[in-house]
Amino acid sequence: MKPAILMVDVDGVVVRPANPLGWSxxxxxxxxxPAAALQSRFFQVHWADVIHGRAGLRERLAGVLAEIAPHVSCETLIRYWFHGDAELDANLLTQIATVRATGVAVHLATVQEHERAAWLWNDLGLRDHFDDMHYAADLGASKPSQAFYAAVEQRVGRRGSAIAFVDDSERNVQAARERGWQAALWTSGASLPTLLPALMHPSGEVV
Structure with missing residues (x-):
């Protein structure tokens, strides 16, 4: 069945850090x-609340920075983080444009908090390449929870069989398949039509 919507993950698929070792x-x-302190004091303690929309990024980050790096403002760290994790996959965006031009809606399905989601959409310009974005903090659920996929289906008014999906996490792909999505694991340099044959016209064109 040809999908009505193609859902695409962000981090590791559309976007990657400029440093292969990670933005931090x-x-x-x-x-x-200190990277270890940021991980243990912020991400391990607060990230679940932030990513699920139960707390604001700056609300939780400010107190941690005051303890581990009082010389650094939230604004400075957020700018460093967002800009350091913003390298676009131009080849994939070209493929997406081809699919989108045929009338298949192309959406983002991603685990983000509110501030980076807005930055990716507006400042990085993903709104120019995609029709919509569905993200964890807005949905109150994150991949690979079935609640995430169910919430996306409700938002778009489509059953899983009408949705194609690419993600760089096997767990996320498997969870989408369990929901009935046409899901494929993304690797760098991959081809959407190869991963998702339902996007292919019998003549070999992407449709």
């Missing part, structure tokens, strides 16, 4: 923030 690999050298 050089954060201690660049900003004087």
């Amino acid at each position: 690999a050089e954060i201690e050298r660049d900003l004087g923030i």
Whole structure:
């Protein structure tokens, strides 16, 4: 069945960090923030609340920075983070444009908090390439929870069989398949028509 909507993950698919080791690999050298402390004091403690929309990014980040790096503002760290994790996959965007031009809606389905979601959509310009974005903090659920996929289906008014999906996490792909989505694991340099044959016209054209 040809999908009506193609859902695409963001991090690791459309967007990747400029540093292959991750956006925070050089954060201690660049900003004087101990990476291990940021991980243990912020991400391990607060991230679940932030990513599910139960708390604001700056609300939780400010207190942690005051303890581990009082010389760094939330604004400085957020700018460093967002800009350091914003390298677009131009080849994939070209493929997406081809699919979108045939009338298949192309949406983002991603685990983001509110502020980075808005930055990706508006500042990085993903709104120019996609028709909509569905993200964890807005839905109150994250991948690979079935609640995430169910909420997306409700938003778009489509059953899983009408949705194609690419993600770089096997767990997320498997969860989508369990929901009935036409899901495929994304790897760098992959081809959407190869991964999702339902996007292919019998003549070989992407439709």
